[in-house]
Amino acid sequence: MDMFLDTFLLDFQNRNSHHNFPSLIDYSVTETAEEDKTKKVSFLVPASQIDSFTPSPQDTKYKASILNFSLFYGKFQALRNISMDIMANKITAIIGPSGCGKSTLLRSLNRMNDLVPNIRIQGQILLEGENIYAPGVDIVGVRRRVGMVFQRPNPFPKSIYDNIAYGPRLYGMRRRALLDEIVERSLQQAALWDEVKDKLHHSGMALSGGQQQRLCIARALAVQPEMILMDEPASALDPVATLKIEELMQSLKSEYTIVIVTHNMQQAARVSDYTAFMMIDNPQNRTGVLVEYGPTAQVFTNPQNKQTEDYVTGRFG
Amino acid sequence: MTQFSQSRLDSIDIAFYHTRLSYNRRKITNQIMLIFTGILTSLALLPLVWIISYVVYKGGQYLSLDFFTQMPKPLGMEGGGVLHAIEGTIILTVLGGVIAIPPALLAAIYAAYHSNTILGIAVRFGTDVLSGVPSIIVGLFVYALVVKNQGHYSALAGGIALAIIIFPTIVRTTEEMIKLTPRTLREGSLALGAPEWKTTLSVTLVAAANGIVTGILLGLARASGETAPLLFTALGNENYEIGKIISSGVANRQGLLAILNRIFEQPVDSLPLTLWKYAQQPYPERISQSWAAALVLMILILVLNIATRIWLQRRMSRLQGR
The missing domain is CATH 1.20.5 (Single alpha-helices involved in coiled-coils or other helix-helix interfaces)
Structure with missing residues (x-):
């Protein structure tokens, strides 16, 4: 582990001095996985335990659990038997080659995939122990608890203020003083307040790309979600704006659980605490499977799976 | 070489x-x-x-301020204007817009989001066919439907005929504009937990507003220049004066609905109708009034166009923050 910190990305240590990898890792579980290298999936939830495994809602360690999750678009199976736990107040990165179902998995976490016609799912996704795919679950409630930031900044064609207040207003908040407070707090959390406090009533579309993306993050924060999904949030931004988003993610994780899909492996290594590696299981059916999931340090320096190793060392993908 | x-x-x-x-x-x-x-x-x-x-x-040559503000005078008298036709054109166009725009927007939203359903395809096909129907047939249809049942020509019948004519234009442009708004914008709203109707109303339509307004404007400009359907429906009426209707209504203590009813129940003239009728008359004075009416019609449409463009420009620059 020390070798990792010394050799892999010096700034990793400096920027994330509060990272403390050894203590994060649940050694007991890790060892289980190391003994059982033949298993493809997940050091956290060995496949054999999936059926019996149910985190209790009181246990804050897991924010969400994906259990044996499969997803079909019509006849095409996009995801097969994915099981992983998402740790509370940590950043979990999902990496993998294009078309392996990373975004599909991410969008399953707040039921954004419901918009696609002919979609069918199997398995469960538990949010604080409750299956969000159970019949009768309120999708609006799920999406309120699980916010989302998209690849391209998508501010609404409204003022900065109205962009942030859109969510709270949706949930019936009308009092001006309260809205003002939420707008200010959300913008401060998204590290945008100082840049826009004098032009709250200007259009959100007049901001630069990086500012727009932080505005979208602030918009997601305004409804006080528990978990934030980020679908390649920096892929349309320049390096400086990317750095700001990454710093922002670090400052947000004390209050929120963050799941990020990224094509950029350096980014995953820099920002995340846990990394999941996904791949299509064979080129014919193009179904996405979870190959390896573990602490970021382990996935990048000591991957348990040959495919993961090939991918993170850049030998394919 | x-x-x-x-x-x-x-x-x-x-x-x-x-x-x-x-x-x-x-x-x-x-x-x-x-x-x-x-x-x-x-x-x-x-x-x-x-x-x-x-x-x-x-x-x-014939245009003067009087031409805009005075009612027509009997033949042989100097002066007189086409106030009745200007008022009639505005009444008919507004009425056509009010009748056509709400259902057209709803149909366009449906067709944009359910484009592969039977009803969605039917809306697209139906509006295409409707926009190809000659306008005089629309007039005939409204004559049979409204004028015969009412027993008299009326502004209402004219408005309905114009509404039918502009309906397909508005549906198709609005549908295209909604389809052009980025899907991610919509997803951003849905991801906050907004229901679809709320997303459409406060995000998609706002983002597509410029195109939609342009489509509506095109429709209204076309409606204000239609002649054929009005021959069967609005007929023409040289004594139509809104000011008089309203003042006599107020004097008789009639309610708003009664006054509106009187405005809409009468036959009414419009600029293209007036110019068509005047141009057929063998009096040089009427012929030149006909040319002037044509110019007034063009000015009206131009003013409508320019005003909307300015409004759109302002809106755009506000949105872009420039």
């Missing part, structure tokens, strides 16, 4: 030689085509310039 003897050229030189030849040829072809397309473009603009300048020339 002769300075290159074939034997001294290796294959690459030959290639370059031909390239230079064809480059010159391409350059000349480009010049010729550019001039050609330029001439044709000017030719396409010619009718527009011609029509406008001829109408301005012929109508401008």
